[in-house]
Amino acid sequence: MKYKNLIDNMTLEEKASLMSGKDFWTTVDIDKHGIPSIFLADGPHGIRKQAVASDHLGLNESIPATCYPTAATLANSWNCQLAKLMGNYLGREAVSQNVNVLLGPGTNIKRNPLCGRNFEYFSEDPYLSGSMASSLINGIQSNGISACVKHYVANNQEYRRMVIDTIIDERTLREIYLTPFEMAVKNGKSKSIMSSYNMVNGTHTNENMHLMQDILRKEWEYTGVVVTDWGGSNDRIKGLKAGNELEMPTTSGETDQEIKTAIETNNLDETILDENVNRLLELIFDTSEIYKSNKHTSFDIENHHKMAQKVAEESIVLLKNENKLLPLKSKEKIAIIGDFAKSPRYQGAGSSIVNPTKIDDTLSIIDGYDFNYVGFEQGYNRYGKKSIKLINKAVKLADRADVILLYIGLDEYSEVEGIDRNHMSIPDNQVQLLERLNETGKKVVVILSCGSAVDMSWDKQTNAVVHSYLSGQAGARAILNVITGKVNPSGKLAESYPYAYEHVSSASNFPGQEVSVEYREGLFVGYRYYDTVNVPVRYPFGYGLSYTSFAYHNIEVNEKEVSFEIKNTGDVIGAEVAQLYISAKNSKVFRVNKELKGFQKVLLEPGETKKVTIPFDEYTFRFYNDTTNEWEIENCDYEVIIASSSVDIKLTEIINGIGTEINTNYKREELKSYYSGQVADISLKEFATLLGENVPTAEYDFYKKKRMIIDYNSTVEQLKYSKRWIGRFFSYGVLFANKVLHIIGKHSTANVLIMGVYHQPMRGLSRMTDGAISWGQLDGLIMMFNGQFFKGLITFINEGRKKSKKKKGKKRGRINDRNNK
Template structure:
């Protein structure tokens, strides 16, 4: 049987699980019962206060303690959402934002089932996924894990994902609760969000996960929300999740995100991960003794933990299912489907795609062409095998199409290593000075000359007493023009770089970092003075004043911009019939714990322009968790594909799409800005001096802002091209006049007017022009995905309930409908809505 046949049969098998779930859910959670409650009561009555408190903290990184009194085993957790981590290689599926780009709730459930099976094969009880934080800005380091900017899209996909995971006897975890919309300084930043915006934009996906998905666990976020850490927020955890929504699972912290044990206990946090640092015996036992924390509150946490374990039958079976292969064909099938459905075709001019019989030679250029790339951090899954874009194209082209490959740009290490420095005194190398105080002040402890500013080849130890190290060097350019200044360091190291006295790059100590770049104009033969003030993160960790050497890891390099694209890449592009340029971010540059820039990494814009100049039939493939700066080169290329991080099968899938073996069906789950300056959150994304991020845009984020302000982004939310075309017609509403609270059904027809099969995604928006409160001009309320043959039409029906017409009334603490006129619009993006119909809501 061919691999493709394996995929076909495997997808059919998983589809049976969804269509006839009784055949596949022998290990699914059981309903709560009097028997479970009796067992819970008996177990809790046997536990000491000490053992109860111990259960509230994790163990060994990714476990919960066993409870012998309840017959409960040690519970194992694993990161997600791209794959089950922590037990060696795994299947790596499409990342969260790529899954959102499919707009395919059926696929989301299949991904959930596959992940559930992967978890069972490894003995994992709790999967720490999915994530549904709203996309607020493209730079947020974990946007690639999440599901875009709209809560209806994110919530619908999350519900399918959760149902799939939990059908296999594995607890899903919705995260990160809430308003975790940036990674920069995530432990200390305070997201200041008004209640209405919180309820209408940032909480609905969580609400759907709880009410519709019956998710077993919620993970609180690192950030503060309105002045309070979410792990100790009674408003979020107690009032909203547990009381209003009826959440009956466990609320856990993110890793080391519990900051006050008593406040967390009072704030309805049930589990502190990865171990008890705040909710400890030492903290909670005295609090119980004096009544600050009640025994009933402790018992409720224990009850929730054990009830979840009993509900999922962890007390009655071995979680490891050896009948499931850890690298199963079924899992590969789902990964392949996700990789095929996710890519979004954003531009296709002058017949650039698909590649036809006339294309015999393709130049595959760029740092992301090989090897396989993904996002970094706890979501990164290490696959058994993965296909890069280059490998996928080589396999598809076979003997018929020649593939010519070049990385196109130097590695950062090459820029550092090849930069030639001289000291201010004229010697070859860089002057290094270690100081006793920060900012290169105080006693000079050590001075020497090192070969260069390349930490990989010129590692330098500094005295333990040093608090800063300063490097001084001269760079003499051979030609006048624009030069790349590239810097890098490790971990939480920080540094400040000046060129001829002007600060050019500066960083602060944060969790993680990627290379930084800037550009300077230099004059031929005119020496440029470069100075680096550097603080290594561990320099602060003084150890009794002993002089123990530490390794400085800063790297700095300069190179003329025009020299960055390789000469070989230019030659290959010129002789090819078409060029595919693979650029964007990867696991080193888009990563949990840090934010990335809006601009592409160093040299990539120049590489694209250079390739387009060498060959007009240039198509760009972008890997990123959100938008990036395409303006400097978009008009010079004929094609652009947003491939996100498609998972291990991405190279093969994209090759099929490029050659027209399959049709593009992805649609943007976020708005693709023309520039960062045009974003509605540009002026409020980063924290103020008090570490507060005030969401001044309120509800007007993403397409809600652009449509309401009458501005055009580069590519709108919901946009995506196809090799075919669709029309929308015959919109009819079930009624033109309804009582407040009554639903309205919208029916319409979608037709494939092209010559090949394709996927249409019909998007249904609601407008409330007569609202007495300020509302976005339109909001997505439903969508339908369908595959249509050439000439085929399909009638679609969606029902808009009261919530689809409502806004959150903060004073009343309830959802409210303003009587008056409403407009239903239907089309294929937030900007392209050819159908409209109105109805009136009366009191």
């Protein structure tokens, strides 16, 4: 161990104290051993460091920082160099705010378009997700601090996220959900990882020895720190044994005592604690080194704002452009309609919300463009309330224009951490507005702002669609630069846009409603499903238009790489994203039609030709054989596909006979749906065959009709099933308060109430309240909820007295320490 001498000189109490937070965002410092405290801050796309009262859900304002485009937006750039550069800028700002660990990037797969946190995640594809995450991590950590890739693993729904059990087969877990984390560890060298709230196959992720030890520590040789998501620790001793060093936030010393007791009673080997302490100390000292110099000064706000604009420009996706309407011609009469033009939708909500240094909005900057601008109308109420008056005013303005720029999308309370969407539609009042504008006969350009796939059945009523995703604080100018042709759009979709939600492979198994969520679709996520079973989509994975055109020629393949030529056949400079897919032929195991295994973004002058080479790597041909529990390359023919999107194939070549003969327990007759790809409605029996064991019961365990035993992992929502009225009153009271808040327009507070209280497990009432409710008091509450009202009340009162006495003792101790000094 690197810090063995230091650890040997520490007491058991001191070592245990390091294993949980000092407060909401910092670790414990021990002055006599020279151990500083480090600061962990939210920061997937901008630093969220709170200056005063701390919370995890974005209630309190943070120090101003640059709000960059979200991960869902950045992924559309398909530019790893750009992601690394953005990461470098993020890291610089983190250092300027004395942050040691930046909590991001989010690297979970977009399994289903309704996941409320999709805006924080890169893609439905593991290779693209892992590539972008690795690059962002490299950029962040180049500043001497740590990134923290999250949420490890299979955290793909927000509903009941803190207690849901993800039921998934090993091959799907490895190939789809773990691969981006593997790349973040091996290629990104992430110094820290955040474990997810959920369980995987019956065990909490931070206690899961298979995930934490077999895969992360042994197979990937990870030596960094694992930190829990805030309030995400279930059993501290099990977590420590699995190698979860840091529990956040503070537990006011309660779990420190648990660790001490476990060692004293031989339930925990002290050497395991020492190993965890050693890894945490390495992170602490490593990320504190930069602060010994004078480099951690302020950052250039304007320069960073321009960087946010550059990222947005490369990430905007042109989805439709009838008759080459865009770029707009100068002097055309332009009407701007839509609330998002005045108050842009540029980021998500929840723990990632950034307090921007400045915000560009369309109306404030429109005069800088060569338009004949005729005016603005709001057009719709932002949060969905219908108004014929607003529509009529917008239509009246449209009559004066040649082209309408219509800004629409999802509001900030529709896409939010902790809450999944109920449907894929944008608000009806916006669609109604579009229909009326289309009836005017004027040309309509839609600027769409949202963080994940939406139903776009309305696009037939448009002449052009520019998808900005959530483009950060400088997005408004980036959008106008694309619309006017100052920037040639080069973004490509990092997720598929289906015609209907019913076409999504996981639609019948999302979200898990009670105990568990079953990943019955297996490998067939996103384009892997649509392409395999020939389900047409509205806009495919990897799709995006340009103001120029490209031609592909001269493919050459060997065992190490594929090369080919791309020519810009248009008359303006432009960038093309060339995509490498691999398709295994005549495989013994079931496979998807093709998988992304490489990509390269190429900038070309008009008429210019470039040779592009994409090397093969360890991920190119492999599959996970759950018969042998090994990654293997099967001996079969592989089609090497070069494409402009998952459905726009440009060049192909076959490589014969790579790999070795394999053994598999798969039986085609028992897994017919998986061999055909028809996985939208998998039977319980077939899913159990894939799992290799019985599927756990997904429903609540009621001891009688609509009544259950409340325990530490029961949520506030589940209290409506508790034995005593006090629990039911608490649960329904929270729900009632939420409805009232929505009625009076307090949407943000209402959402926080749902994600921060209603779906909070009982243990979170203690772990997330900074000691306001002790674990002993929690035991009293649970007794009351389970029918032992008076016994529970007495316990709650007595434990409260103990807590107060303990606090007073600590306060006296601190006063004595100061006096002695």
